[in-house]
Amino acid sequence: MTKTLLKLQLTLWGRTIKGNKAAIVMMSLISFYALMGLFGFGIFLALGLGQDHMGILAGVVSVGMVAYCIAAFMWPSGEGQLDPTAFSTMPLSAKQLLPGFAIGTLLQSRGIIAVICTVATSIIAAVFLPVGSWPMIVFMMAVSLVTTLLLGELLGALTSGSSSRVSNDRRTVLTSVVFMVFVVGYNMLIGADGMSRIDAIGAYTKWTPFGAGAGAIEAFAVGLWGEAGLLTLLAFVYVAAGFWLWSQLINRALTAPLDQGGQGQSAKDSAGEGKKVLFLPGIPWSVGGAIFSRSLRYMFRDSRLLGSMIVFPLLGVLFIFQSFTVEFFMIYVGLIMMAVFAGSVATNDFGYDGPSLWLNIVAGVKARTLLMPRHWASMLPGSVSIVVFMIITIVLAENKTTAVLICFIGLGIFISSAAVALLVTTFNPYPTSKPGTSPWGDRSGYSGAAFVGAFAALLLGWIPTIPTIALGIFGLVTDQMWMIILAEVLAIILPVAVYIGVAKVCIRKVEKDLPEIFDKVKTHVK
Amino acid sequence: MTDPENSQGTPQICPTDPTTQALAVRGLTKSYGDATVVNNINLDIPKGAIYGIVGPNGAGKTTMLSMATGLLRPNKGTAWISGFNVWEEPNDAKRSMGLLADGLPIFDRLTGKELLTYVGALRELDEGIVDQRSEELLEALGLKEAAGKRVVDYSAGMTKKILLAQALIHNPKVLILDEPLEAVDPVSGRLIQQILKNFAQTGGTVVLSSHVMELVEGLCDHVAIINRGVVEIAGHVDEVRRGRSLTDVFVDAVGGAALQEGSLSWLGASEGHSEGQNQNEDRAE
Numbered sequence: 021m022t023k024t025l026l027k028l029q030l031t032l033w034g035r036t037i038k039g040n041k042a043a044i045v046m047m048s049l050i051s052f053y054a055l056m057g058l059f060g061f062g063i064f065l066a067l068g069l070g071q072d073h074m075g076i077l078a079g080v081v082s083v084g085m086v087a088y089c090i091a092a093f094m095w096p097s098g099e100g101q102l103d104p105t106a107f108s109t110m111p112l113s114a115k116q117l118l119p120g121f122a123i124g125t126l127l128q129s130r131g132i133i134a135v136i137c138t139v140a141t142s143i144i145a146a147v148f149l150p151v152g153s154w155p156m157i158v159f160m161m162a163v164s165l166v167t168t169l170l171l172g173e174l175l176g177a178l179t180s181g182s183s184s185r186v187s188n189d190r191r192t193v194l195t196s197v198v199f200m201v202f203v204v205g206y207n208m209l210i211g212a213d214g215m216s217r218i219d220a221i222g223a224y225t226k227w228t229p230f231g232a233g234a235g236a237i238e239a240f241a242v243g244l245w246g247e248a249g250l251l252t253l254l255a256f257v258y259v260a261a262g263f264w265l266w267s268q269l270i271n272r273a274l275t276a277p278l279d280q281g282g283q284g285q286s287a288k289d290s291a292g293e294g295k296k297v298l299f300l301p302g303i304p305w306s307v308g309g310a311i312f313s314r315s316l317r318y319m320f321r322d323s324r325l326l327g328s329m330i331v332f333p334l335l336g337v338l339f340i341f342q343s344f345t346v347e348f349f350m351i352y353v354g355l356i357m358m359a360v361f362a363g364s365v366a367t368n369d370f371g372y373d374g375p376s377l378w379l380n381i382v383a384g385v386k387a388r389t390l391l392m393p394r395h396w397a398s399m400l401p402g403s404v405s406i407v408v409f410m411i412i413t414i415v416l417a418e419n420k421t422t423a424v425l426i427c428f429i430g431l432g433i434f435i436s437s438a439a440v441a442l443l444v445t446t447f448n449p450y451p452t453s454k455p456g457t458s459p460w461g462d463r464s465g466y467s468g469a470a471f472v473g474a475f476a477a478l479l480l481g482w483i484p485t486i487p488t489i490a491l492g493i494f495g496l497v498t499d500q501m502w503m504i505i506l507a508e509v510l511a512i513i514l515p516v517a518v519y520i521g522v523a524k525v526c527i528r529k530v531e532k533d534l535p536e537i538f539d540k541v542k543t544h545v546k
Numbered sequence: 547m548t549d550p551e552n553s554q555g556t557p558q559i560c561p562t563d564p565t566t567q568a569l570a571v572r573g574l575t576k577s578y579g580d581a582t583v584v585n586n587i588n589l590d591i592p593k594g595a596i597y598g599i600v601g602p603n604g605a606g607k608t609t610m611l612s613m614a615t616g617l618l619r620p621n622k623g624t625a626w627i628s629g630f631n632v633w634e635e636p637n638d639a640k641r642s643m644g645l646l647a648d649g650l651p652i653f654d655r656l657t658g659k660e661l662l663t664y665v666g667a668l669r670e671l672d673e674g675i676v677d678q679r680s681e682e683l684l685e686a687l688g689l690k691e692a693a694g695k696r697v698v699d700y701s702a703g704m705t706k707k708i709l710l711a712q713a714l715i716h717n718p719k720v721l722i723l724d725e726p727l728e729a730v731d732p733v734s735g736r737l738i739q740q741i742l743k744n745f746a747q748t749g750g751t752v753v754l755s756s757h758v759m760e761l762v763e764g765l766c767d768h769v770a771i772i773n774r775g776v777v778e779i780a781g782h783v784d785e786v787r788r789g790r791s792l793t794d795v796f797v798d799a800v801g802g803a804a805l806q807e808g809s810l811s812w813l814g815a816s817e818g819h820s821e822g823q824n825q826n827e828d829r830a831e
Contacts, residue, residue, distance in 0.1 A: 297677070298660040298667075310667035314653060315659075321655040321696075376653045378617055379712070384640030385669035455655055456698070533621045542650070 025120025032101035047129045054133045068147035074414030078231035079222025085168045085230045092172035094114040104273035114270035125169040138165040153241040163231035170262035177269040229258040308393040315397030322455040328365040332405035362402025363437030367473040370449040375542045387530035432511035439519040444473045446526040454544040486513045565629035568593040568751035573623030583609045585775040598762035599755040601772035607755045644713035648724035654698035669716040683711040702729035723754040759793040773800040
């Protein structure tokens with residue numbers, strides 16, 4: 021059975037990779053970041069061990085494990101091909117599957133990277149720790165590797181394993197929130213110089229599954245036999261508990277896999293008497309109103325888009341926090357960043373509508389109506405966040421002149437980035453995963469077209485505001501108010517002109533080539 | 547009508563004025579690389595007909611209908627709906643038709659009622675009319691209880707019915723249905739057939755593709771058999787089948803497949819199964 025499972029993993033893995041640029045790019049990116057992390061933390065580790073910092077090994081190993089878990093969490097549908105639910109109709113038990121599943125984790129790029137990181141960490145530790153602790157290093161680092169792989173699989177099994185749409189949607193919301201909170205927390209930690217005290221982190225994590233193995237090595241190396249024994253025992257208990265939990269989860273997946281999760285509930289607000297159906301409050305009955313309302317409702321109902329609803333407020337919180345902890349200037353950086361990123365959500369409207377676009381096409385909707393309300397709906401979450409952020413910026417800023425100028429520039433960049441998004445959405449549509457796909461499991465973002473879209477949105481949005489920025493800075497430096505006011509006016513006029521021009525070009529393109537646009541997005545990415 | 551005797555099926559010259567037909571296609575061709583999926587199809591579907599388009603999997607039915615409805619640009623040829631050229635007067639053509647596309651998802655995060663409201667609004671109907679027709683369609687198709695449920699949570703049969711409802715909501719002149727009764731239960735199937743018959747009796751035209759010969763035979767008055775991208779036979783059902791069953795005509799037209807003698811003989815033989823299992827167990831030991 022184990023041999024069959026490993027052959028299956030290898031065959032399917034090979035086929036997933038072969039000719040799949042998206043998968044290769046994703047693997048390369050993760051590997052690159054992992055190796056960069058290994059290099060950076062390797063230096064940290066060498067310096068820390070050189071200065072006899074107790075806890076540094078446990079801290080570094082823990083951070084590596086967390087990074088591995090995040091990768092397993094964010095890309096659950098990547099390279100692992102062995103899904104226990106696929107075996108649920110066969111007379112098999114978790115006991116028969118577990119060895120194959122366990123070894124199969126090493127037949128994936130992240131498993132291979134985990135091995136490389138473990139070996140490199142072991143070598144660095146061996147260089148600085150006494151020769152007598154070498155067998156302990158080899159043994160307990162191997163235990164740490166097994167724990168890492170186990171944690172990744174447990175996380176994957178816990179966050180999947182349901183065929184229910186409702187459960188999957190809830191999980192996606194949860195994972196998006198958790199991930200964003202993690203990113204914000206990580207940045208706050210960096211801001212607070214937390215990474216330089218990684219040995220202090222290790223002093224705590226050595227009692228957890230993340231650092232028990234490495235903690236045992238450190239204790240052994242300095243002759244704390246009692247602690248070394250206790251941590252070794254703990255590391256084994258964690259591994260045993262992990263295997264037990266994994267086998268339980270596999271058994272759960274093998275037993276009635278379609279029976280898990282919730283059931284679709286009737287929408288609370290859609291069929292009520294006297295209430296407007298579909299149309300959002302204040303939106304008049306019209307074709308454009310229907311498209312706008314539908315698109316905006318989808319922002320909340322489609323997990324692929326839901327992440328963007330969470331990203332903007334959290335990004336705002338992060339920069340406001342940094343304006344207090346780092347420097348007030350960070351609030352301006354945040355404003356500009358939010359303006360630049362606002363368009364990124366709207367760079368593939370046709371792709372996100374995907375095959376469902378046929379409904380709009382066969383209804384004979386005019387190109388302008390088909391394009392613009394859809395685009396405005398995509399831009400709305402970003403624009404609301406920016407307006408709120410601008411108000412906060414002006415209120416908090418001591419130098420109101422600078423704050424107002426930067427708000428105007430931010431608004432200009434926002435309009436430019438909307439224009440770029442509209443251009444990219446029309447001329448560079450690409451297929452996406454189906455609605456309901458977790459943003460972390462969505463592979464559509466790794467296509468060539470997706471890269472073009474993302475980079476165009478980030479890089480081109482600035483261009484129409486460059487003269488304004490130059491004029492504004494010159495006005496501030498030379499203290500010439502007329503120049504600042506002119507910059508503020510130009511900051512809006514130039515991007516608006518660009519936006520109107522782009523909109524006309526895009527409408528003409530949709531009028532002419534809608535079937536070709538549909539052809540590009542009519543199949544979901546699997 | 548295409549001559550049923552014509553082995554090539556597709557007539558080279560189509561004397562009928564396509565603008566007088568409910569749906570007409572002329573020289574419709576679609577190729578992907580070297581593969582020609584639809585090859586120079588000509589077809590006339592008269593007004594008031596219930597017209598069945600049948601063919602084996604991969605015959606080109608859906609591709610032909612996609613080109614006829616403006617979803618896919620043909621390499622050659624064009625289509626008319628209610629006299630309007632689909633590629634030159636797309637909005638007039640689309641106003642006249644209702645489409646149930648097979649295999650293409652819809653905005654399934656909307657509830658059934660929301661979806662009908664959405665399509666009604668796109669079709670520029672008045673709000674009151676959309677509301678009234680939505681209620682009636684949901685009631686008639688047995689979806690009243692599921693009106694507030696998201697379409698993604700519908701069963702396959704319910705999804706077909708809501709797709710039919712959205713195709714009907716603007717009271718089109720030509721109803722184009724790709725596999726309309728697939729996955730629909732017999733009770734709903736009979737109801738839908740009744741709706742289609744009533745629609746045709748009041749002057750509407752129904753064009754449907756299906757694999758179910760009994761459905762086409764019982765419901766349609768005209769039929770076209772498409773195979774490998776060409777129309778093999780087309781005409782009035784009685785003329786096409788000439789006293790035989792439509793299934794026999796279909797099998798003759800597209801070529802049958804028979805199980806070779808002795809093939810799969812082990813299937814259901816319990817002794818063989820036990821033997822094989824024992825061998826596996828022996829190997830395992």
